[in-house]
Each structure stands twice: as structure tokens, then as C-alpha cells.
Amino acid sequence: MSLMAQFGPQWRRRRPKLPLLGEPAARTSVELPERLVYTVEQAAAEQGSPVRRGQLLGLESDVPVLAAADGRLTELRRIKRGRDGHPVTQLVIDTKAELTEEEQAADPLFPLEPLAVDAAPASLLERFERAGVVAVSRVPQALATRLRVNAELLVIGAVDAEPGLSAAAALAQGAPQRVVAAAKLLAHASGIHRVAIAGLAPTIDALRGAAEDADIELLEVPPLYPNGLDELVARAALDGDGFATAVPVESALAALDAVEKGEPHVLRTITARAADGNTRRELTAPAGCSFADLLGAAGFELRAHDRLLAGGEMMGAALIDTDATLDAWVRGVTVLADERAAGFACEPCIDCGDCATLCPMRLQPQWIGRLAEYGHYQRAAEEFDAERCVRCGLCAYTCPAGRPLVQWIELVCRETANTPSAEGGAA
Ligand code: SF4
Ligand code: SF4
Numbered sequence: 001m002s003l004m005a006q007f008g009p010q011w012r013r014r015r016p017k018l019p020l021l022g023e024p025a026a027r028t029s030v031e032l033p034e035r036l037v038y039t040v041e042q043a044a045a046e047q048g049s050p051v052r053r054g055q056l057l058g059l060e061s062d063v064p065v066l067a068a069a070d071g072r073l074t075e076l077r078r079i080k081r082g083r084d085g086h087p088v089t090q091l092v093i094d095t096k097a098e099l100t101e102e103e104q105a106a107d108p109l110f111p112l113e114p115l116a117v118d119a120a121p122a123s124l125l126e127r128f129e130r131a132g133v134v135a136v137s138r139v140p141q142a143l144a145t146r147l148r149v150n151a152e153l154l155v156i157g158a159v160d161a162e163p164g165l166s167a168a169a170a171l172a173q174g175a176p177q178r179v180v181a182a183a184k185l186l187a188h189a190s191g192i193h194r195v196a197i198a199g200l201a202p203t204i205d206a207l208r209g210a211a212e213d214a215d216i217e218l219l220e221v222p223p224l225y226p227n228g229l230d231e232l233v234a235r236a237a238l239d240g241d242g243f244a245t246a247v248p249v250e251s252a253l254a255a256l257d258a259v260e261k262g263e264p265h266v267l268r269t270i271t272a273r274a275a276d277g278n279t280r281r282e283l284t285a286p287a288g289c290s291f292a293d294l295l296g297a298a299g300f301e302l303r304a305h306d307r308l309l310a311g312g313e314m315m316g317a318a319l320i321d322t323d324a325t326l327d328a329w330v331r332g333v334t335v336l337a338d339e340r341a342a343g344f345a346c347e348p349c350i351d352c353g354d355c356a357t358l359c360p361m362r363l364q365p366q367w368i369g370r371l372a373e374y375g376h377y378q379r380a381a382e383e384f385d386a387e388r389c390v391r392c393g394l395c396a397y398t399c400p401a402g403r404p405l406v407q408w409i410e411l412v413c414r415e416t417a418n419t420p421s422a423e424g425g426a427a
Helices: 009-014 101-105 121-130 143-147 167-174 176-190 201-211 230-237 249-260 291-298 354-358 365-373 377-384 394-398 405-416
Strands: 027-029 035-040 056-060 063-066 071-081 086-094 153-157 195-199 217-220 244-248 267-273 280-286 307-310 317-319 332-336
Touching: 027 291, 035 056, 035 063, 056 086, 121 143, 121 176, 121 249, 143 176, 143 244, 143 249, 153 176, 153 230, 153 249, 167 176, 167 195, 167 201, 167 249, 167 267, 176 195, 176 201, 176 249, 195 201, 195 230, 201 217, 217 230, 230 244, 244 249, 267 291, 280 291, 291 332, 354 365, 354 394, 365 377, 365 405, 377 405, 394 405
Parallel strands: 027 280, 153 195, 153 244, 195 217, 267 332
Antiparallel strands: 035 086, 056 063, 071 086, 267 280, 307 317, 307 332
16 A cells, blocks of 8 residues: 555545655764753762763663763753652763862773674664663664564654654665665564565655665655654555554664674764745754754754744644753654744634544544543543554644644643543543
8 A cells, every 4th residue: 555545545635745755854963062961750870970971870661861971970850740749850960070080990881892783683682771772753762672562563664754844855865775784684673574664755766776786675755744753654554454663873883883892882973954934954963962052053042932943843742932852752843933833722613523523543632632622531531542643743733712722632642641440430
């Protein structure tokens, strides 16, 4: 089944035309800032201690968080996050701090000794863990965990899921031979025999020569949102039957670097998009640097009413200031001019059905929204499968009543996570 064929004609007619980008922008490396900040749920370092590049600082949702540079841990702040006041720890590393002679004399943690790409799968998976390789995506995971699954298909995502972002295309088109080598490495490490690389036409063209003699499929993604989302690429490739695991191209390349060069996964490549909606930069930056550093490196200035998003304009999270830092959840940085920002009116649902027509996961966002609005989270989760939502945002984008449907779906998923019992009461 092709990517376009998996939806009905009404869906194809009514969905908004949001083009995906296959042409990368100019690339810039962000200098190491004086301060790197990481947020973890379980800290593995102590205040005042020296920190080495690649050192495990802690875990965030079971994802390893590694220091991107040497320095000293000068602050360890315990804060509460989110609606439920979930306790987390922020670790501040001063990258310019002076280390004692004894501290300087300690052996660096990286680079590790190179490993053969055809080493035993268990050794490769262990190396990915040691190097902190993360499958950077909407729901990040340690790469080794993502590969330890029983799947029919491994998809390397060399496509940027959201309009306005192009970092995956930049990485893939910049090193096609390495992308193919990384795909083969992950196939060997995971034992998944069917491997595909998904990309827009310019990326597929760039990869074709390198993939010629490799047993790897190239999946050309139609250049419209939301075709590049992992779930939709996998569904189309498997013809709706079977299970696929997806690894973004950045993570695949980081895995290859961990094996061949012994390097940790501490650099991220993301797209920064300016308020005019057209100007872009691909930024390679150390994890832990602030959005202020990213915007400065891109040469973008925030005007008084500009909004800032961690991600693209369909799935990005709104930021209230530029102190937030780059982590494995961030896929880009978008400056949004005030007039382009969507406002929520939160009027009553008029039952137009547009949200359900456009939902690529065939959910009924109008019902999830109504139930969530009145606090019936469990019923929304159980009867309307809220957890299958991929947060594409198309329902809210199209809703004429301006209902914050994605926020409600998020709320349902958060409130019902690990809650086995049914909720009392009815809508
Ligand atoms: S955000 Fe979720 S519910 Fe809304 S259209 Fe996308 S997948 Fe469907
Ligand atoms: S698009 Fe908005 S108004 Fe229309 S059915 Fe969905 S929630 Fe209701």
C-alpha cells in the first residue's frame, strides 16, 4: 500500500496542504556554551563534582542523559514539573570551570576503542548503551531498547516529520554512504532482516547509489504532512500488517559513530526556523545548550510578540523563555510570528466531524475532547483509544471551534497512564 493510498478520498481532499521539506538549509555548528543544563528524573552525579564528556548524568523517562563536555557540576536544583508537580532535578555544568590537576589527570571516558560493525549483536547493543545512543523522536528511547523488539521491519527515518524542518534531510543527504552503513549496522544488531530508509524524493535520490548493492529498501514519502510520521510510514510499508520499529537517521548515525569511532551521542542536529517562516539553519549543537544559544548561533532575534516552539509548528511545544535546553525530545526550534500563532477559542463542539475526518489514526478527537473537558479521562482512554494519538495536531488545526484537542488528549494520556481501573461516573 502506498502512503497516499492508506487514507480515503475524503481525507485526501480535505486535509490541509502542509508541505514537507526535502532541501536542507545551510549548516552551522553551535559553539560549546559556558553552561549546559540537563533535566533528569534520577540524577547520577553530585553537586561540585567534576564531569567528563560522555558521563552519565541520570535518566529522564528511562532515557540516558550524558554530559556533552567536560566541566564541573555547579548547581543541582530540585524542581517540580508539570501539572502534577512531578519532581525532577536540573544539573548545571560550568564548562569553563577549572579542574584540579588530579581531576585533569583522570582518563577521559571517550572515545572508546572502536568495535567491528560485524561484532556480535549483544556487543553492539551494549556499545549503544555505553555511548548513550538515544532514538531521538517524539517519544525518545534508548536505541538498544528500541532495537530489542520482535519486529518485521526496521525503518530508518531520514524524513523530517513536520513542515519547516529539514535536519534529517541534511544529515542523510550529507552522508549517504554512512546512512546506508548505519542501516546495515542496526539490521545486524537488531536481527531484523527487512530494513528500509524513508525520505523525501531528494533524500531518496541522494541515497540511491549508496543503497544499490545493499539489501535495503528506499521508501519515498509523499511531501505532505503528516506522511513522514513514523507510524504512517511503517503502516504504509507493512500494508497495515505487522510491527515496525523506527530509528531516526540522527540516532542511526550516532550508533555508527559509537561503534566505529567510540564516540558518545552528545551532539544533536536540529533545524532552526525564523519568524518569516522561510529562513532556516541546520544547527549541530551539544545537548544541554539553551534555546538562547541556539537562536544566537542561527542569527535569529526574537521580537516582542514572537512565540518560541521546541519543535515544528504542528507538534512543537510552546516555550515561555529561552532558558529551556536541547534534549532528546526537541526536533527543532521554530520562531513563530504572533499573527501565525493559532489561538484557542474553546467554543462548544459543533459536531462538524472535520477532526475525525482528518485524523490519520482514525480516532474521534471530538469525543476525546468532550470527555476530557469534563474530567472523564478513563472513559476517553478506554472507549476512544486516546493513547493511539500521534499528536500530529491536525484535529486542532482544522477545528472551526478552536478547541484545544491535542492538549486534552495529552491530558487524558497523562491522567490515565498506569491506571488500570475504570473511572466511575459517566459523561
Ligand atoms: S493529534 Fe491525534 S487525534 Fe488529533 S488528528 Fe492527530 S492523531 Fe488524530
Ligand atoms: S472539528 Fe471541532 S467542532 Fe468539529 S467535530 Fe471536531 S471538535 Fe467538534
